[in-house]
Structure formats: structure tokens, C-alpha cells
Amino acid sequence: xxxxxxxxxxxxxxxxxxxxxxxxxxxxxxxxxxxxxxxxxxxxxxxxxxxxxxxxxxxxxxxxxxxxxxxxxxxxxxxxxxxxxxxxxxxxxxxxxxxxxxxxxxxxxxxxxxxxxxxxxxxxxxxxxxxxxxxxxxxxxxxxxxxxxxxxxxxxxxxxxxxxxxxxxxxxxxxxxxxxxxxxxxxxxxxxxxxxxxxxxxxxxxxxxxxxxxxxxxxxxxxxxxxxxxxxxxxxxxxxxxxxxxxxxxxxxxxxxxxxxxxxxxxxxxxxxxxxxxxxxxxxxxxxxxxxxxxxxx
Numbered sequence: 001x002x003x004x005x006x007x008x009x010x011x012x013x014x015x016x017x018x019x020x021x022x023x024x025x026x027x028x029x030x031x032x033x034x035x036x037x038x039x040x041x042x043x044x045x046x047x048x049x050x051x052x053x054x055x056x057x058x059x060x061x062x063x064x065x066x067x068x069x070x071x072x073x074x075x076x077x078x079x080x081x082x083x084x085x086x087x088x089x090x091x092x093x094x095x096x097x098x099x100x101x102x103x104x105x106x107x108x109x110x111x112x113x114x115x116x117x118x119x120x121x122x123x124x125x126x127x128x129x130x131x132x133x134x135x136x137x138x139x140x141x142x143x144x145x146x147x148x149x150x151x152x153x154x155x156x157x158x159x160x161x162x163x164x165x166x167x168x169x170x171x172x173x174x175x176x177x178x179x180x181x182x183x184x185x186x187x188x189x190x191x192x193x194x195x196x197x198x199x200x201x202x203x204x205x206x207x208x209x210x211x212x213x214x215x216x217x218x219x220x221x222x223x224x225x226x227x228x229x230x231x232x233x234x235x236x237x238x239x240x241x242x243x244x245x246x247x248x249x250x251x252x253x254x255x256x257x258x259x260x261x262x263x264x265x266x267x268x269x270x271x272x273x274x275x276x277x278x279x280x281x282x283x284x285x286x287x288x289x290x291x292x293x294x295x296x297x298x
Contacts, residue, residue, distance in 0.1 A: 026288035033284020040277035047095040054088035059242035067260045080249075080263045081256055087266075092244040094270055100160045100238075101225040101274075105218045107164030112171025113214065117202050119172065120179025130176065133169045141166035145228055149237045159238040163228045167221050174217050178210045185209075212289040219282030223275035230271055246270050 027033050046053060055074070062083030070078045070086075077086040119129035136144070141163075148162035182188060183206060191201050226246075232238030233247025241248055246267040253264035 023285075023288040027284055030284040030287065032280050033288070036277050036280025036282075036284060039273060040281050043094060043274055043277050044098065046091050047098045050091040050095045053091050054085070056085040056088045058084065058089040058092040058244040060084065060088075067256070070262050077266055078260065078262050080252060080260065086249075086263060089244040089249055090246075090266055090270055093246040093249060093267060094274065096156060096239055096243070096245050097226045097229055097271070097274060100156060100163065100229040101222040103157070103160035104164035104167060104225040104228075105221050107161060108167040108171045108221060109214060109218065111165075112168040113175050113207075113210070115168075116172040116175025117179050117206060117210075120176040121183055121198060121202055121206070126176070129172065133172050136169040137173070141170075141224070142228060142231060145232065146235070146237060149232055154232075154237045154240055156239045156243070159229055159232050160225075162232075163225045166228070167224065170221075171217060174213055175210055178213050179206055182206045182209050216282060216286045216289065219278050219285060223278045226271060226274050226278075230267075 027037065055076075062079060062085075064083065065072075065075070065079055066081050066083045068075045068079040068083075070076065072078060075085055075087070077090065079085060080089075115129055115133075119126040119133075144166040145159075145162040148165060149158055152158040152162070179202075183201075188201060188205050191205055196204075229238050229245070230247035230250065233245040234251045236251070238247055239245035249267035250264060253260065253267070257264055
């Protein structure tokens with residue numbers, strides 16, 4: 001599974017708010033996208049209702065009942081080496097993963113979007129921003145994230161910031177490509193002939209037409225951020241115990257994998273479910289926002 005996708009939107013991609021009926025119709029006709037949307041809704045629902053769904057505090061230990069098997073009375077998915085309820089830690093771990101993902105997406109969008117717009121519209125800024133961006137893209141995003149967390153210290157917030165910063169170069173490249181395409185459109189050329197300022201053209205004409213690419217790229221960054229958080233927590237650089245995290249659950253479970261395989265399988269399935277949901281729904285959303293792809297499938 002690729003952790004970073006920097007594919008630009010297709011030339012025929014629509015702007016957000018246009019052809020909503022066609023986009024919704026296309027999503028309903030895509031069974032994989034529909035399945036991904038349903039799975040995504042369930043994952044988000046679990047994260048939002050974690051305090052209500054979890055029968056125990058995720059950090060609560062039960063020294064008298066370690067390594068309980070799934071289905072044991074009072075422990076739906078069993079317990080770990082400290083007797084902590086695996087189901088409770090799972091739902092709160094999913095919540096932590098989505099929190100990191102959302103924060104990382106927001107940071108990459110808030111910083112990457114304006115830089116991409118500036119680089120795509122003004123050539124003299126493009127020479128500076130793109131060269132710096134190319135240097136950053138030469139490093140895998142996890143290497144950048146690990147380095148930033150090692151400097152700032154391990155925590156949920158620092159992990160989210162590090163992952164978000166690591167994805168800014170991909171966001172810049174996406175928005176820059178979209179800006180280069182849109183600024184040659186007739187309505188932008190018309191705005192220039194009416195002596196509209198560069199800032200007005202960017203915010204009133206170009207930015208709204210990049211919204212679809214932003215949404216699609218967000219569905220790409222989210223699973224990458226979830227995997228990144230799991231890797232950082234597994235290495236001890238992300239969320240710190242006793243706070244629940246899918247990566248921490250995997251790290252703890254490796255010590256007693258054969259005695260309690262459920263403790264490792266459950267968080268692994270949680271990570272897989274989140275990534276699968278975003279990937280399926282993101283692919284369907286990208287196709288739905290591309291009129292050319294939709295017409296080819298008819």
C-alpha cells in the first residue's frame with residue numbers, strides 16, 4: 001500500500017459544489033465506493049461513540065484476568081497481558097488514529113494550499129517554492145515524521161504535526177498542478193482582461209476550483225497518517241502509554257504473540273479497516289468528480 005499519493009486531478013475534474021447530483025449518482029453506482037463509504041461511516045461512528053461503546057476505561061488493568069480469550073464473559077475480545085480490555089482499547093485506539101489523521105490533513109491543507117497556489121500562479125515564486133519542495137519530496141515522509149518527532153518529543157499532538165508537515169510537499173505539488181491548469185482557463189483569462197488582481201483571481205476563481213482535488217487528496221493523506229501514527233507509536237515516538245493507540249497495542253502484543261494472537265490481530269484489523277475505508281471511498285470520489293471517467297463507465 002502506497003503511503004503517499006500525489007496524483008493530480010484529471011483535467012475534467014469538477015469544482016466542489018457543481019454537479020452534486022451527478023457525483024452522488026456516480027458514488028451510488030460504484031459498489032466498492034459505496035462499501036468504502038459505509039465502512040468509513042462505521043469507523044467514524046465508533047470513534048465518536050468510543051466512551052459509550054467501551055465497557056471499561058482503556059487504561060484500566062485487571063491483574064486477576066490477564067490473557068482472557070475472546071468471548072469471555074465481560075471481555076468481548078479478551079484481555080492483554082495486564083488484563084486490559086482489548087475491545088475498549090481498540091475503539092479508543094481508532095479514535096486516536098482518526099484524531100491524528102484529521103489534524104495532519106488540516107495542517108497539510110492550511111500550509112500546502114496557499115504555497116501551491118502561489119507557486120502555480122507566479123513564476124518567480126514557483127522557482128523558489130518548487131525547488132525547495134523537490135528537495136523535501138526526495139525524503140520518504142516517515143523519515144521526515146520520525147525526525148520531527150524525535151526533535152519535538154513524543155505525543156499525539158507532535159505526531160500529528162510531524163505527519164502533517166511531512167505531507168505538505170505532496171499537497172503543494174497537487175495544488176500547484178491544479179493552479180497551472182486552471183489559470184489558463186477562459187474565465188481566468190477573462191478576469192485578467194478586466195484588470196482583476198492576482199490575489200482576487202486566486203481566491204475567487206482558482207481556489208474554489210481546486211476544492212475537489214483537496215477533498216480527494218485528503219482521503220489519500222488520512223490512511224497514510226493512520227499508518228504513520230501506528231508506526232511512530234510502535235517505535236515509542238507517538239502516543240505514549242497508558243493512552244490507547246493501535247500502534248502501542250501492536251508493540252505490546254509482539255512480546256506474547258503466540259500466547260494471545262488476538263491482541264495483535266485486532267489492532268492490525270483496525271488499521272486495515274480505516275485505510276481500506278478511506279482508499280475505497282477516495283478512489284470512488286475521485287472517479288465521481290471526473291466527468292470523463294464517469295462517461296467512460298456508462
